[in-house]
Amino acid sequence: MAVAAEEAPVERRERKSSSITRFTRPVLGIVIPVGLAVVWEFAVRAGWSNGRLVPPPSRIYEEFAELARTGELWRHVVVTLVRVALGFALGTVAGTILGAIAGYSIIVRRLIDPSLQGLRAVPSIAWIPLFILWLGIFETSKIALIAVGVFFPIYLGVMGAVMSVDRKIVEVGRAFRLSGFAMVRRILLPAVLPAYVIALRSGLGLGWMFVIAAEFMGASEGLGYLLIDGQQLGKPAEIVAAILAFAVLGKATDAVVALAAAPFLRWEDRFSAQAEVD
Amino acid sequence: MLVLEHVGKTYANGVRALDGVSLTVGPGEIVAIVGGSGCGKSTLLRAISGLDTPSQGRVLLDGQPITAPHEKIGIIFQEPRLLPWLTVADNVGFGLDDLPRAERDERVGRAVTRVGLIEKANMWPRELSGGQAQRVAIARALVPRPEVLLLDEPFSALDAFTRADLQDHLLDLWADAKPTLILVTHDVEEAIVLADRVMVMRPRPGCIHEEIVTDLPRPRDRQSAAFDFAKRRILAALDRSLDRLTVEHVEPKATAGAALWW
Numbered sequence: 001m002a003v004a005a006e007e008a009p010v011e012r013r014e015r016k017s018s019s020i021t022r023f024t025r026p027v028l029g030i031v032i033p034v035g036l037a038v039v040w041e042f043a044v045r046a047g048w049s050n051g052r053l054v055p056p057p058s059r060i061y062e063e064f065a066e067l068a069r070t071g072e073l074w075r076h077v078v079v080t081l082v083r084v085a086l087g088f089a090l091g092t093v094a095g096t097i098l099g100a101i102a103g104y105s106i107i108v109r110r111l112i113d114p115s116l117q118g119l120r121a122v123p124s125i126a127w128i129p130l131f132i133l134w135l136g137i138f139e140t141s142k143i144a145l146i147a148v149g150v151f152f153p154i155y156l157g158v159m160g161a162v163m164s165v166d167r168k169i170v171e172v173g174r175a176f177r178l179s180g181f182a183m184v185r186r187i188l189l190p191a192v193l194p195a196y197v198i199a200l201r202s203g204l205g206l207g208w209m210f211v212i213a214a215e216f217m218g219a220s221e222g223l224g225y226l227l228i229d230g231q232q233l234g235k236p237a238e239i240v241a242a243i244l245a246f247a248v249l250g251k252a253t254d255a256v257v258a259l260a261a262a263p264f265l266r267w268e269d270r271f272s273a274q275a276e277v278d
Numbered sequence: 279m280l281v282l283e284h285v286g287k288t289y290a291n292g293v294r295a296l297d298g299v300s301l302t303v304g305p306g307e308i309v310a311i312v313g314g315s316g317c318g319k320s321t322l323l324r325a326i327s328g329l330d331t332p333s334q335g336r337v338l339l340d341g342q343p344i345t346a347p348h349e350k351i352g353i354i355f356q357e358p359r360l361l362p363w364l365t366v367a368d369n370v371g372f373g374l375d376d377l378p379r380a381e382r383d384e385r386v387g388r389a390v391t392r393v394g395l396i397e398k399a400n401m402w403p404r405e406l407s408g409g410q411a412q413r414v415a416i417a418r419a420l421v422p423r424p425e426v427l428l429l430d431e432p433f434s435a436l437d438a439f440t441r442a443d444l445q446d447h448l449l450d451l452w453a454d455a456k457p458t459l460i461l462v463t464h465d466v467e468e469a470i471v472l473a474d475r476v477m478v479m480r481p482r483p484g485c486i487h488e489e490i491v492t493d494l495p496r497p498r499d500r501q502s503a504a505f506d507f508a509k510r511r512i513l514a515a516l517d518r519s520l521d522r523l524t525v526e527h528v529e530p531k532a533t534a535g536a537a538l539w540w
Contacts, residue, residue, distance in 0.1 A: 172361065172372075177348075177349065
């Protein structure tokens with residue numbers, strides 16, 4: 001009762017100003033970064049700061065344009081993207097299979113979960129020396145490190161999702177004599193899909209985190225290399241440009257996963273569904 | 279013909295939920311099972327459905343023992359349990375996956391029309407009201423044409439108006455193919471409206487305490503004197519089933535147990 005009473009006025013207020021909010025809501029989110037950028041640009045132009053360590057937006061843009069013009073930017077972006085894609089694919093396959101089995105079978109869960117949870121507690125960077133010894137300094141060790149990072153959130157997410165599938169829904173499947181593969185395809189898979197998409201997205205986020213760690217361990221290409229290069233040569237604009245590229249790529253790949261999954265999740269009865277329609 | 283032979287169920291934790299339930303239900307008959315909570319009504323229904331296997335005794339459908347869910351037995355649960363990722367029509371057609379598409383669509387279309395939801399056929403379950411969702415569940419259970427339809431307190435979560443409406447609707451649908459209906463309920467009126475025979479169960483361990491044949495003409499008038507009389511008979515039997523608990527249940531339990539010792 002109290003909830004309904006509180007919600008009603010909010011709804012009315014939003015509806016009244018919907019044409020304004022549609023425009024202002026996204027704008028509101030960029031006021032602070034754009035404002036800071038403008039202020040900083042102005043401060044450097046006015047000579048209050050030389051902007052050497054903190055480059056103004058115009059210098060970052062120049063750096064970006066320069067990297068793009070020479071083709072450097074695309075080379076680094078593609079190398080990093082390929083690493084993330086391969087590591088993400090490996091980690092996803094392993095995490096999905098092991099997570100599904102561990103969620104389904106109590107025995108397997110008791111067998112492998114404690115070890116995996118132990119490994120999960122190891123900081124990612126700690127693997128680097130071992131991976132370099134085992135897999136060499138080149139691509140393989142980097143992709144392995146990314147795969148490790150992607151693996152854990154997906155494993156955990158899939159295991160949790162399979163374990164928490166509603167017994168009542170599974171029973172519907174049993175009442176219709178589904179078993180084995182049919183039960184997985186028609187009941188379990190759709191039931192875990194929403195949680196699986198979230199697991200994929202957090203796995204992808206970690207993939208982007210780990211690719212930098214991987215590229216710090218001695219790469220000659222990639223956005224992580226660009227960061228190190230910028231640091232060693234004292235080019236802060238290059239560092240910021242690489243960071244911006246990471247932000248754009250991370251957000252874009254996440255959006256791709258979310259968009260690709262959206263058609264399969266239209267049925268969801270979600271608390272946030274209404275908010276996203278607005 | 280559905281036959282229960284001394285069906286008993288003891289759970290892994292030692293609780294005896296059912297003990298020596300025997301029952302014969304003819305084709306097209308409607309039997310209601312009523313009783314206080316915890317008297318094993320739902321356990322009995324699950325044993326008939328094959329979702330759980332009885333620890334003692336057996337369930338036979340046309341002479342064939344039921345040990346797992348069977349295509350001739352449909353079940354409707356207390357909640358609609360629709361699959362949220364399927365549209366209303368796909369939910370109704372869930373049990374018809376083996377049929378060719380054309381026939382499936384035709385049967386689903388007919389069933390959805392029959393429960394009055396044709397204009398909602400392409401909606402998601404979340405867009406339905408409770409009563410509509412339960413009607414979809416009824417259509418889903420009936421569309422494979424079961425010989426026996428089990429209902430586990432199917433309308434208990436609905437308001438009184440919707441419930442009465444759905445009871446009449448269920449009878450309508452039943453009249454199409456006349457499957458055997460076995461209905462678990464704690465609503466005595468519901469039992470009288472629907473059933474030919476009412477089984478009153480008694481808890482600890484769950485067994486049939488009394489059988490009451492209502493024998494009222496259909497359609498049944500909820501306001502008639504005969505209806506009221508039947509209601510009082512069942513309520514009295516329910517009272518007895520709980521009162522005698524302490525005095526009587528020791529003996530039958532011992533004999534039933536002894537009978538199974540060989």
